[in-house]
Amino acid sequence: MTQPQLRLWDAIRIVLSRPQVTVASESYDRGLLGVSDTVPPGPLSARVSVRIAAEGASAEQLHALVQRAEKYSPVNDALRRAVPVTTEVTIG
DSSP: OOOOOHHHHHHHOOOOOEEEEEEEEEHHHHHHHSSSSOOSSSSSSEEEOOOOOOTTTTHHHHHHHHHHHHHOOOOHHHHHHHHOOOOOOOOO
């Protein structure tokens, strides 16, 4: 079953009465502290929990709103794909 598409204008008109987003990650301290070279220092996984409510909006509209937010979130995008990182050091 295909999820309904939510047009931008429809998303703007939804007034959330309960926006709640919880983000958690799992990591291994041995990597973070540099004790082990076999464990990455960053998160091993991440979980996002969204609880929303809006008067007059259907469950389908709210699911579509969350999908749209995930699709256009720069943080979500950076976490889901490898992005090039450069480091510039200036001393003095």
